Amino acid sequence: MPVLAMERLVKLIRSEIRSEKPYLVGETGERDCKLNQNECPFDLPHEIKSELLTRFEQIPFNRYPASQPFELMSVLEQHHKLQEGSVLVGNGSNDLTQTLALCFVSTGTRVVLPRPMFALYESVVRMHSGEIVPIAPLKSLDFDIDRIIEAASDPNVALTIVASPNNPTGLSVSFDAIERLCKSSPGFVVIDEAYHEFCPNPSSISLLDKYPNLIVMRTFSKAFGLAGIRIGYLLGHSRVMSEILKARLPFMVDRFSEITAIALVKRPDVIAERVQLLKQGTAHLTDELKSQPGVSVIPSTTNFVLFRTEMNGGTLAEKLTQKGVVVRKLSSYPELNGYLRVSSGTESENKAFITALKLVLKVDA
C-alpha cells in the first residue's frame, strides 16, 4: 500500500490514541531473576494447580461463560461482607480502569491524579480526552493529601484516583486522610488497593457504607499471585455498581480465571503465608539496601522497594540486567529521577539482586 494511503488510514484512529506511547515492560530472559513487575514470585501450590486443571478438563470449551462472572462476584461480596450487587469483576484491574474511564471521562472531564502514580491512569484519562489535574508529591514522595483534597473539592472534578499503597513509591495514605477525601469530594473517589495485603493500614472497604462516592479497586495479581490469570474487581455502592455494570462487555472473564480466583478466596491460609514471606523479603531488601553506602530507600508498605544510588538509574538497571537481575527503570517519572524499583522475590532472588548490586556499585564507585 502506498505510504500516503496508509497515513490517511492511520489518521482515522483518534489522535488521543495515536499520541500515546505503547505500554511496554520489556521482555526478560528465561533465566533472569525477574524483579521488575511486582509479581508474587511463588506459583500456586501443585495440589491446587492440579485440582484446578482437573476441573478445567470438565469445562466445555465451546460454550460461553456467564455474561458476567456472577459466582465469583457473589463469593467476593460474601468475603467482604457486602450486600449483593456491590462487586464487579474484570479481566485484571487494568481492564476495570478502562471501564471507569468509559463511565466517568469524556472530553474535558477533570480527573485528579496525584503523582507519581501507576502511569496507566493518566494514559487512560488522556485516551478518553479527559483533563488531568496532576498533584505534585511532597519532598518525601508521599502524596500531598491536603492538595489532593483541595483539588477534589472542585465541583467540576468527576473523579479522583489514589493508589494506596502506591506504585511506584510503595508509600500509602492514612485511613483518616482517605475518609477526609471521600467526605470533601463531590465527585467519585477511587482507591486502588492493589497492594493492600502488604500494608498495615485498614482497608477503605469499611468506608463504603458511609460514602456512596467511594469505589475500591482490588487485584488478584499481587498477594494472590495470579498475574497470569487476570482477575481484578471493584467494590462500591450497589446503585453505582449497577450502572457501571452496563459498561462491562459481556464474557470478559473466562471460566478458568473465575474458578481459579474462587479457589484462592477459599484458601486464605495460602495467601497469608505468602504475604508473610513477601513482607519479610521486602523488609530484608530494605535493610540490605540501607546498609549500602550512598543508597537511599523509600520505606515500603508493599512487596517492592524504591531506591536510589549515586549511579544513574538507567545505567544501574542495565548493569544489573547484564548480571541477570531485572529491576524496573522509572525514567518516565520526572519526580523519580535516579530511582529504581525492585520487587521482593524468593529468598534466593533477593540474594542474587543484593549480590549483583554490591558488585556493580563496587566496580563503578
Ligand SMILES: Cc1ncc(COP(=O)(O)O)c(C=O)c1O
Ligand atoms: C497500583 C496498581 N494498580 C493496578 C495494577 C494492575 O493490576 P492488574 O494485574 O489487576 O491489571 C498494578 C500493576 O502493577 C498496580 O501497580
